[in-house]
Structure formats: C-alpha cells, structure tokens
Amino acid sequence: MTALPPLAVTIGDPAGIGPEIILKAWMAREAASLRPFFVTHGAEILEAAAQACDIDCPVIGIDGPEDARSAYRDGLPVWRRSERQYTPGKPHVSGARLAYKSLGQAIEYAFHGAASAVVTAPVSKSAIAEVDSDFIGQTELLAQSLRLPLEHSVMMLAGPTLRTVPMTVHCAIADVPALLTQDLIVERTRIVARALQTDFGITNPRIAIAGLNPHAGEDGRMGTEEIEVIAPAIARLRGEGIDASGPHPADTLFAPHKRGTYDVAIAMYHDQALVPLKALDFDQGVNVTLGLPIVRTSPDHGTAFDIAGKGIARPDAMIAAIRMAGEIAERRANG
Template sequence: MSLPLAVSLGDPAGIGAEVISKSWERRRSEALPPFFVVGEIAALRAVWNGPVEAIASPEDAPACFARALPVLGVGDRCSVRPGEPDLEGARSALDSLEMAVGLTRSGAAAALVTGPVSKSQLYGIGFTHPGQTEFVAERCGVSAGKVAMMLAGPSLRTVPVTTHLALRDVAGRLSVDLIVAKGRAAIRGLQRQFGIKRPRIAVAGLNPHAGENGSLGREEIEIIAPAIDRLREEDSIVTGPHAADAMFNDKSRRLYDAALCMYHDQALIPLKALHFDEGVNITLGLPIVRTSPDHGTAFDIAGRGQADPSATIAAIRLARSCADRLAA
C-alpha cells in the first residue's frame, strides 16, 4: 500500500479545516489518495461534524481513511474561533507544519500538502521566514536560493523569480545568477515531477514591452537576456524576454511549459485569473514533494461553510502524482 500524504492544517482560525474536511468528503467522487491531517482536532470540530479518527502514526491512516478523516494531533485547545486568529493559533499552525515536514522528510508520508497560514500572525510569534516555502526549504537543508515556487493550473504554470518584496525593490534584487538559479529549478522540477523531458521556459521582461529596446528600462538588456543566454548554453529551451502583457493569452500559453516571471504579481495574477479555484503552489528543488492550495486563510469567510475545496483537492492530486513520478 502506498504511503499516505501529510496535510498540515494551517491556521486553525482560517479555512484550512473546512477545505480539508470537504476534500475528504469528496474522496470517492474525486478519487483522492489517502491522506492524514496534522493539526488540531478542535479546529475541524469547529466547522465540521463529520467522522474524525485520531491516529498514533501515519501508517494508521490508510486503514481508516475510507470511514473517517485521520488526524495526527498536535495538542488541542478547548476552543477554536473560526475567523478570529490569535497567536496561540499561529503557534499551532507552526507546530503542525513542523511535524508534517518532519514526517515527510523521514519517509513516513509520501508528500506534504500545506494548509494556508497567516504570515502576520506567524511573525507575531517570531517566525522569520518570508513564507512556508522558505521554512520547508530550511528544514530540508536546502538554501532558499535553490528552490523555486511554481504556481500550477490546468493551462498555465508560472515561477516568480522574486516573491514577497515591495515592487520598488524588485529591480534591485534581480540578478543574472538569481534568474539562472530559478530557471534551473523550474527546468529540473518540470523534468522530475511533471515528466517533461525537455521543458520549454518563457521568460518575462520586467518593464512594459520588455523594456522597448532599453527606452523603458535596461534590466532586460543587462540582466534578463544574459540569464537567458546562460540557460541556453546549458541546452535548455528558453525564450524571451517577452512582453508580459502578451505572453499569457491562450495562443501564447501553448508555446511553453512554464513562464519565468520577474515578480510576485506578474506570476500570480494570470494564474489566479485563469485558475483561481484550481491553482496549486508547488515547491521545486526540495528532496520532498510539497504542494499547497494557492489561496490564503480567508478569515473573512472562515466557519461560514463558503470555502471552496477545489484548490486543496488539486494540491492533493498533484502531490500524489509528483510523488509517484519521483518514486518510479
């Protein structure tokens, strides 16, 4: 029997508990593989009255998955208030993430799916990483510069070169080495986890019209084009710099397997516009498979029964398929 997937609950006051439990409810119709939750049972009980079964170890999950949602607890509080985050909940989210990463690294789980967390709440308890991606990378012994965040949907994959930066700081952070490192991570990830032998990468420019031959900025000439040349020297199929406003239409998307984008919104806006309810965040460059639904905690709708589990279902499916491909 295949190892189950580990799913960290995320912030217990967010929609993680709801979308995970709804995913389990659809396990048969969506043909989902066995998974278990790492987190507080109280968070699930606060939004769901379905069957929950506490397990002692991941190996217990497959046997009970058909009848109940398996949960590996991290220490329940007496009450959880959906939509009302607090620092205690942030500590619970971090404990869940830490345990789920450890179980996946040790080989007790086939892959890791992370629930949504609140960065502002985590920062309140001393969390120093930009996000879960960097935290997972550190726990796996990989430097943040060697991993890449890929956003994947049915018709588009994007990789941001820079992520959580103020827009005014992006140009100063870009470098040839950084773009090459993210490009390499994207290419290796597409080969190893998606089974694409010779991935095609389209690289976006930073400035409008990809700089208009230097008249609207020189980053394309001085940084992005040299990075593309280096990747091509490694026998990679890389094109660009492309004008970002013209590379995400239906016709253009058929010409590449992933778009390498210069900043956060350049990568996430087209992905979310096309696949808001199906987008998956997958971290490339790790020794383990890690995916996450591409949405946040949505505290404003937590506990109201309105959260759509589609992205979590997609993240579970992708984690399973990538893990199987790596194990083959």
C-alpha cells in the same frame, strides 16, 4: 496506485478556511481519486469545523502516519489533538502557533519518509511572524527547515491552463531590480526545467521568461534589466540545452494565443506571476515548491477569514493540491 506512505496535510490557520476545505477534500476523496492523507494536529478543531459547516466527515485520531491508511477508509485521520477552541474568522496567536507546529511536524514526517508529501493549508504570514519573527512564508520555511539556500526553493503556481514561476517572491517591488541577477535566473530556471521533467513528466519543457519592465524594456528605453541581466541569463540557459525564450513583454505573455507556446512562464516578481494565474485558475490553482528533496504543494489562496466557518468555502484548490502531491510523489517513486 503505488502503495506509498500517506500524504501529510497541515491544519493551516485554524481560524481560516483550512479546516473546512480539508474536511471537504476527504469527502471528495473517491470522486477525486485522492491518495490517503492525514492531518498533523487539530483533531478537535476539525471536529468543530465539521459540525459548524455541516460536513458529515468523521475525525479519527491516529498515533502516527502508519495508522492513516486503515483509518482513512472510515474518516479523516488526524495525528494529535491540540486542545484549542475553534474560532472561525477570529485569528489568534495561539492558532498561529498551532499552524507553525503542524507545518513543522509534516515536514519532519516527509523528510524521514513517513509521509510521501506535504500539503499545506493556508496560513496568515503576519500571525506566524508573531511566533517566529524570521518567518517570511511557508515556501521559505521549508527551505530553511531542510537547510537549503533560499534560491534553491522555487515557487511554481500551477493550474489547469497555466504554470507560472515568480523569480523573486516575498519582497517589496522596489527591491526587485537589485535582487535580479543572471545567476539567480539561471539557477532557478535550471530547477524549474528539472522539476518539469521529473515531477511533471515533460521531457523537453518549453520555458518562456518575461521581462521586468513594460514592453520588456523596449530596447533599453524603459529600463536596461532585460539587456544587462535577463537576456544574458537566457543565452546561458540556451547554451546548456534548456529551451528558454524571451525576454517576453509580460502584458502579452499570458494571452490565450501565447499560453499554448510554453509549458511554464517565468516572471520577475510575485504579482507578475500570480495575477494571471489567479485570474485564470483561482479555484484550482496549486502552489508547488520545486527544488526540494520532499514534495510540497498548497492551494494557491489565502485563509479567507471573512468566510471561515460558514460552510461556503470551495475545496477545489485543496483537492487539486492533494491530487498533485500524490502524482508527483508517485513519479518520484517510479523515477
């Protein structure tokens, strides 16, 4: 492995399963070949979570990312204590503040090159909205923090058997048709194509684009977005040399015999992309943000407050997110 800076992992909502799966990821670091990582904020919470969940993971306080690599051999490196009590399953606004602060610090470290990537543990959007009323999601906050237009920040969900991208994300279904434009589809698909090449090593990515309506509109009988918006966008992309196909009916696009025909499926809205990914790869699904100057991944699941602190949360998706962040960081460093 190239000697890159360590990865910065956020604490997430401390009342959720984030602390537990971070600890378990460190325990699996050698078997999973994970690059060194450290956590921003919450040392005392991680210590309490280790005790509550019976995880034999020492927590080592560090003064900065430069100390993480040496500490990583002996325990989980954590920058800064926060003096907040560990209350699994009982979210509180103080925990949301901590999650928000941890995310901001990780972004700063990555932006300035002290961390090679950011891996975000799950947060409660509604809880953080009490801290920042403009908060929509971690993907959007990353774009805002890096002063990028929201349309340049693209969420991709990646698992062992499927990659999907929702064209629109955290909005009401009723708002989706008006948000879909040719320019949006073209710009975001360009970002996806570039990222598959630079971050995933796919030289000529095949991109399947779903329709919005049942049966992809069935020649306008079930909606005209495919004719007026999606198909013209695909034609523009193909004219630029991007291997884009569609609009495909979403009800067949994710069938086993179809998944081998593309490298990523682009859906028109949140659940159209996330339902198949979570049905197929829930325990290993990774949320990776494309189009950013920094690397960011996250496990593709929520806070799971109902099982927090019980020691039963599976760390597979967190392990996959940390591994993917390290792989992308290395590709970018060597590119």
